[in-house]
Amino acid sequence: MSPCPRQRASWSTSPGALTRYRRRIGTRGRGYDTTTQAILTCAWLEGGHTYRSLGAGNGVPKSTCRTLVQEGIKVLARRALPLTEVVRLAVKAGWDYLIVDGVNIPTERVAAQYTKKQYWYSGKHKRHGGAVQTVAAPDGELLWVSGVLPGRTVDITAARLFKIADKVLEFLGLLADLGYIGLHPDIITGYKRKRGEKTLSEAKKAANRAQASLRCLGERANAQLKCWTVLTRDFRGNPRQLTTVVKAVQTLQYLIRDPFGTSRIDTVS
Structure with a gap:
C-alpha cells in the first residue's frame, strides 16, 4: 500500500x-x-x-x-482548531467574510433505539447520514467543521446549535444560501420569493447573482471534506463517532493545505 x-x-x-x-x-x-x-x-x-x-x-x-x-x-x-480561533486568524489575515454551508455524510442504516423515527435519515438526500456544517474562506478553503448531527437536522438548526453566526458575525461578514434565512439579522443570504409573489424584482435577482457568485466558492470546502474516502462511502461505524472523524480530517487539512499561509497549526509535532 x-x-x-x-x-x-x-x-x-x-x-x-x-x-x-x-x-x-x-x-x-x-x-x-x-x-x-x-x-x-x-x-x-x-x-x-x-x-x-x-x-x-x-x-x-x-x-x-x-x-x-x-x-x-x-x-x-483533539488538535482541531475551534471556530473562535479560526475567526481570529481570519481577521488577522484581513478577510472580510467567511462562508457557511452544510453537507451530508452518508452512513449505514441505523435503527432508532427508543422510537420508530429514523433521526439519521435525511429526507433531502434520501439516505441515512450525518449533518455537518462547514466554514470556508472567501476562496473556498476549508477552515472549520462542526460536530455531526442526525441527518434529519436542517442547516439552519445545526448552525444555531453550534452558534456559528454569533461567533463569526461579531468580527466578520458571513455568506450563506437560502436555507439560512432567518438565522441572524446580519447574515448575507439571497432573496426568496414571498408567498403570493410571482417573481423577484430585477434588483433582487441581480443581488442574488452577486451573492451566489461569492457564496458558491464555499462548495469547495465540502468537496475537500469529501475527498477523504471514509466520508464518501457509507460510514460503517456508529454515526455518533463521525464527529471525531471529521475533526481529524480538519486537522489534516491544515497540515496539507495551510489555509492561512502561516504554518500556524503545529497540530501533531
Whole structure:
C-alpha cells in the first residue's frame, strides 16, 4: 500500500503527538511504534479501508489495527482548531467574510433505539447520514467543521446549535444560501420569493447573482471534506463517532493545505 502525498505530509509529524499521548495515558509495552500507527490512521481516513484489509496489508491483527486507528483519530481530532480561533486568524489575515454551508455524510442504516423515527435519515438526500456544517474562506478553503448531527437536522438548526453566526458575525461578514434565512439579522443570504409573489424584482435577482457568485466558492470546502474516502462511502461505524472523524480530517487539512499561509497549526509535532 504505497503512501499518497497527503499521507506523507502528515506522517513526518504525527508520531510526535502520538508519543506524547501514549506517555500521558501511561501506555507501555506497545507492540507497534507510533510511525506505524500514524500510517494506519492516515490510510484509513484516505482510503476508507476496513480494519481487516488495512491490517492484513500492514501485518497488523484486525483488533489491534482498530485500536491504533481509533487512538490516532482521537489524537488528531483533539488538535482541531475551534471556530473562535479560526475567526481570529481570519481577521488577522484581513478577510472580510467567511462562508457557511452544510453537507451530508452518508452512513449505514441505523435503527432508532427508543422510537420508530429514523433521526439519521435525511429526507433531502434520501439516505441515512450525518449533518455537518462547514466554514470556508472567501476562496473556498476549508477552515472549520462542526460536530455531526442526525441527518434529519436542517442547516439552519445545526448552525444555531453550534452558534456559528454569533461567533463569526461579531468580527466578520458571513455568506450563506437560502436555507439560512432567518438565522441572524446580519447574515448575507439571497432573496426568496414571498408567498403570493410571482417573481423577484430585477434588483433582487441581480443581488442574488452577486451573492451566489461569492457564496458558491464555499462548495469547495465540502468537496475537500469529501475527498477523504471514509466520508464518501457509507460510514460503517456508529454515526455518533463521525464527529471525531471529521475533526481529524480538519486537522489534516491544515497540515496539507495551510489555509492561512502561516504554518500556524503545529497540530501533531
